[in-house]
Amino acid sequence: MLRLIATSLCLRCQRATALPLHLRPCATLSSAENQQTVEALYDLSVDLQKVRKFKGWVLHQSPAYTKEVADMLKDMGASGSIIARILAVHPEAVLCPPEQMQAQRKLWMSVCPKQKELVGIIEKFPASFFTSSSHHDNQRNNIAYFQSLNLNKRIITKLMASAPQSFSRQVEQNEVMVRTLQQAYQELGGEEANMKTWLQKLLSQNPFVLLKPPEVLRQNLLFLREKGFNTAELLRLLSKLRGYVTELNPDSMRRTLAYSQDTMGCSETELRDMILNCPALLTYPDDILAERFESLLSAGISMSQIIETPSVLELTTQIVNYRIQRLSVHGYDVRTGSLEVLSGTKKDFEMSYGKLQLRRERPLFNPVAPLIGDD
Known part of the structure; x- marks a missing residue:
């Protein structure tokens, strides 16, 4: 019996420890569900079965501010179905005090003034919006910093939504990484006039680049230089890898390059050309x-x-197999034709496929052309 009690207590402690840090000081865990929360969520048509399955602990918290969250979202233009989806995916939102939610609303509207757009962002990234009040100062400072770089508000909003950790931390950490990126761009011959556009594109395509150690970028560029890529080629890689150059490391790239060259039997020059045409190979x-x-x-x-x-x-x-099968229906043999039609995005392939289909079905004569008859 004592062992069972001890085990039960340990499990309860583990569960409490697993709760998000920013929710513990303002919420109390109860053994029974908070019926007010349950009824409020039910009235909003929230999928309670989903909440209980994935975030059941939220229903045991008190106090909760379900009505306040719903009212704020409704005031911003969110429909009932959108509110229900947000709370089903991120029920922790009901644990945020009203003053904290309003502070977040004001902060986000400084970069996303259109409430309809902001509702769309909250629907996709609710955890980024309903965050700890202890992060507000860092968020505010980071917004001011990125605005000082003259970055587009949409880019800043996307960063806040998809990589909230970069806005929750101290602004100095982001400053270091941005300076490292700018220095690399300039040292590789990038034009000053184009740097803002280049930085915006890079951050937009890979917001998590800010969370990587600056040393990783330097090490990877040094490795690629040692592999024979010249300055212009390194700038091209840095741009085409869309910031994912920070996801790599010299050891993994070394193995990938060695394996690729050995398998294809190509020269180092041919391999470099392939990497320049398809940088994703490095990943x-x-x-x-x-x-x-x-x-x-x-x-x-x-x-x-x-x-x-x-x-x-x-x-x-x-x-690959699916596309080859579809192409073969229209008589296209990938063994003898170009692989360009096979590669690319889904949209690229559908366009190429459509052209092949049109070419095959095009009539040999114009059926609507007027017939030439006797006068």
């Missing part, structure tokens, strides 16, 4: 590349074709 580990090479070769595609169009290696085996 794939050996096992993924091995699977994709095998899939392409088993479909009758030659290694020379892959070298000529390396972007085809960005596709999963399932996508």
Whole structure:
């Protein structure tokens, strides 16, 4: 019996420890569900089964501000169905005091003044909006810093939504990473007049670049320089990798390059050209590349074709097989044709596929042309 009691207490302690830090001081955990919260969520048509399954602990908290959250979202233009979806996905929102929610609303509207757009952001990233009041000063300071860089408000809003950690931390940390990116851009020959646009694009495409140690960027650029990429090529890579150069490391890139060169039997110059045309190759580990090479070769595609169009290696085996099958219906043989039609995004492929289909179905004569008859 004593052992069971001790085990029960330990489990309860573990559960309490797992709660988000910013919710513990202002909420009390009860063994029974807070019926006011349950009834309020029910009245809002929130999926209580989903809440109980994934965030059940929220229903045991007191106090809760369900009505206040719903009223604020409704005042911002959110429909009942949107409010229900937000609270089903992020029920922790009901634990945020009204003054904290209003402070967040004011803060976010400084970069996203259109309430309809802000509601859309909250629907997609509720955890970014309903955050701890202890982060407000850091958020405010980071907003001011990115505004001082003359970044577009939409870019700042996207950063706040998709990478909230970068706005919750001290502004000095972001300043260091941004300076590192700017220095790398300038040292690689980037034009001062284009730097703001370049930085905006990079941050927009990979907001998490701010959370990486600056040393990682320097190490990766140094490694690539040692591999023979010149200054202009490094700038091109830094831009085309869309900030994902910070997700890499010299060891992983070394293995990927060695495996790729050994498998394709190409020269270092050919390999560099392939990387410049398809920088994503640097991001794939050996096992993924091995699977994709095998899939392409088993479909009758030659290694020379892959070298000529390396972007085809960005596709999963399932996508490759599906596209090959669709193309074959229209008589396109990937073994003899260009792989350009096979690679690219879904939109790119559908456009190419549509052209092939049109070419096959186009009539040999114009059926609506007037017939030439006797006068």
